Amino acid sequence: MVKQHSSGDPTPEDHPAESAGDAAEPTTAGSDRVPGSGPSGSAESPESPASPEDSETADRFAIRTYQPPTGGVQFAERRKLTPQERAERRERRRKRTRRQRILSWSMIGLGVLIIGSIAWVGWRTYQAYTHLTAAAEHVSDLQGELDDLAAIDRDATARTVAALREEASAARSAVDDPLYRAATVVPWVGDQLDAVREVGLVVDALSTEVMPSMVQITDTLDPSVLAPEDSTIDLAPIQAAAPLLQRADEVVNDSRQRMAAIDRSDLVGPVNEAVLELWGKLDQAAGITGTGARAARLLPPMLGADGPRTYLVAFQNLAEPRATGGIFGSYALVQADQGRVRILDQGAASRTLGTFDPPIATISPEQRALYSNLMTIYPQDVNFTPDFPTAASLFAQMYTARKGTAIDGVLAVDPVVLSYLMKGSEPIDVGGGVTLTADNVAQVLMSDVYAKFPDLRQQNDRDDYLAAATALAFNRVASGAANASAMVDGLAQGVRERRVMLWSADTTEQADIGATMLAGALSTDVEQPTIGVFLNDGTGAKLGYYLHQDVAVTEGKCADDGRRELLVDVTLRYDAPSSGLPEYVLGLQKAGTAYVLQTNVTAFAPVGGGVVRVLKDDGIATFTRSQDQSREAAWTTVQLAPGESTTVQFTVLGPVEGAGTASDVTPDLVLTPGVHTTSTSIDTYRTCRLPDAA
Known part of the structure; x- marks a missing residue:
């Protein structure tokens, strides 16, 4: 048995045989072990000394006894805690538990x-x-x-x-x-x-x-x-x-x-x-x-709350078309004072105001290309332009120049809106066996009156009759004898149809009016395109009473600059008799043949747009193109015999749209109001994407 020392390592005394080394071991004859033999038992020459490699091999495979190292951990005797330490430990555990409980409940x-x-x-x-x-x-x-x-x-x-x-x-x-x-x-x-x-x-x-x-x-x-x-x-x-x-x-x-x-x-x-x-x-x-x-x-x-106001009331005769409706035929000068309205003067624009030479005002070259200078010379031509503020201002200047009376504003109405206002009213006796009602007032004032006074030499009598009849109708409405609800409804309908328009000489008041349909001005809103179609008689005839109009707006192709073409089809139908009409109705300057209707048709493109082409019954038509009210416009002349119809197609360009996604747009359509209701059709069109946005 090997004796174990406290150091854990054996000493030479414990192993005397190992202390002498393998070289001191005696060799005897007949021994089974051959001196110098290796582990494999191979013989080795006694004369050959042992090589270092042999020593290392022998030492490597030498048998030794394994002694485990002394443990590094020693356990001391457990110390008992004092009562105070145990109490402190319990307190710590209690606080830790309480914190955990608070955190849990908080969560x-x-x-x-x-x-x-x-x-x-x-x-x-x-x-x-x-x-x-x-x-x-x-x-x-x-x-x-x-x-x-x-x-x-x-x-x-x-x-x-x-x-x-x-x-x-x-x-x-x-x-x-x-x-x-x-x-x-x-x-x-x-x-x-x-x-x-x-x-x-x-x-x-x-x-x-x-x-x-x-x-x-x-x-x-x-x-x-x-x-x-x-x-x-x-x-x-x-x-x-x-x-x-x-x-x-x-x-x-x-x-x-x-x-x-x-x-x-x-x-x-x-x-x-x-x-x-x-x-x-x-x-x-x-x-x-x-x-x-x-x-x-x-x-x-x-209405005169702050002092009397003086206005011209212009009665538009739709039988002779003008862009805003009809010529300013007869008129009445009215005064409004503390809500009371009374007529001060009345007459016929052509006879009472006459002509102005030199012209009453100067218009732009672009306007002259569309209307000539006639609108600044003749009172009945001031509304060749569809812009009512321009026409009303010219009319007021003409009256002041002739009569010396300052005008505070102009109100325009027509016989059709008078028929709206007279609904529910009693008939009005205008003399000569004629009574005005809501059903016949338009016919009497725009057709029957010419049969009553057919001779050209009766113009003064005819003008006086028209002035008296319209004054009686106006007074009936102003007196309150008409049905109040019907009057309010009729007035609203007249405004929607552009038959009632108002202009004020006061710029502040006009700015307020300009935001309403009463202004009679074309919209300048680029976001909402507006197309205008307007009629102007070309001979001084009263044949517009027999004119019917249909207008359709449809989508065309995309132009190269990204603007959408819009096709504006204006169909005119003329149903006048071929004989029997008074000479005055046929016009002062006949269109080649009696009873032939001659009308100048003008189309206004939206703001930022243009007019590129005009066709007449599928054939190319000649036209004049210019600008008015910051819009491009073009007009062409149409002549129709009784019973004929024609379609004029204007190709107008919409405004340039921004790059990006296309959108649907329904344009507004503004027309010349006529004797007969205009049939309209307006299609929604798809805006074009700009080439760089495709």
Whole structure:
């Protein structure tokens, strides 16, 4: 047995045989081991000394006893803790457990709070949507109830307004919730919530500041209250309604701006549709409140609330077409003072005002190319241009030059609109066994009068008769004897058809009028293309009474510069008799053959567009091209015998569209109003993409 020392290493004394080395081991004869033999037992010469390699091999395979090393870890005797140390350890464990419990409950509480907040915001969003949907229905109901001012059910309207305000208030309460407002900062989701909130705030503003005012205004501005009585209009209701109308218009336009400021690029379908729907309703409301606010600003001063005003009322004779309708045939000089309107003078433009040489004003070379200088020489030609402010200003200058009376404005009407205003009125006796009614006033003033005075030498008698008849019709309307509701409806229809136009010499008032259809001016809005088709008689005849017009606008091809060609087809039908008409009706300068109608047809391109081609019954037509009112226009002459018709096609260019995605556009169409209703057809066209945007 080997003795183990504390150091763990064996000593030579423990192994005497190993201490002498292998070289001291004796060799005996007959021994089994051969001196110098290796592990494999091969013999080795006794004379050969051992090589270092042999020593290393022997040492490598020498047998030794393995002794494990002494362990490095020693365990001391466990010390007992003192009572204070045990208490401190327990306290530490208790605090650690409490912190873990607080953290766990905090995380649970936070999760519950987040889930609860999301659920609450979702609930408030649902509430807002529900109340806004109900409010929208009430708005539609209210619009229907206010359509006919003469048949308003005041109690029903009051209930609708109350319900609207309740729904709108509930919607605003939902979107004004603190959690809801906080959620509007969350990316993407916040965009949806913020858009809904804007819709809610706008609807609430409409329900509290616009709709109640509009209902109140309908009480104040009832047609029966506003109708003239003894040629006097009571201005007090209009002045009382003015502040309400102004405020309603401000709220509507502020709301439109709020809708326009919403970024709709990331809105989901239903939210985007809600924004667009409200925006559309606001545009409709702006048309109503804007017109009302302007009327409240204009009517009192223009009707003499601040002092007498003097106006020319021009009666357009549609039997001899002009761009705005017909020649300024007869006229009346009227004065408005504190709402009372009375006729001061009347006459025939051609006979009373005569001609002006030199011309009353200077027009541009471009206008001369379209109209010649005649519009500055003859009162009946001032409206060769379709721009009513230009025509009215020239007419006022001519009257002042002849009569010395300053003119504050010009109002133009025609016999057709007189027929609208006289609906429900009693017949008017104009002498000679003739009575005017809503059904025959247009025929009497534009056709029968020429049969009554057929001789050219009877022009003065005819002019006096026309002046007296139109004055009687005008006085009947102004007196209040006509049906108030019919008069209001007829006036509105006349404005829509461009049969009623107004110009003021006051630039501030004219700016207000210029924003309405009363202005009789072509729109300059580039975003909404407008095409004009206007007629001017070419012989001084009254054959326009037998002229019918149809206009169609269709899409053409894309031009090389990215503008869309629009095809404007103007079909003229002429149904005059081939005999029996008075000499005066046939014209002072006949178109080669009696009864032949000669008309100059002018087409105006949209702002930024142009006219590139004119065809007549599929053949190329000669035409003159120039500019008026910052638009390119072209005219060509048409001659028709009784029973004939022709189609003139103008190819006009739309404005240059920006690069990018094409869009659908429906152009506006402005026409010369005639004796007969014009049939129109306007197709929506697709804008062209610029070549570099393809």
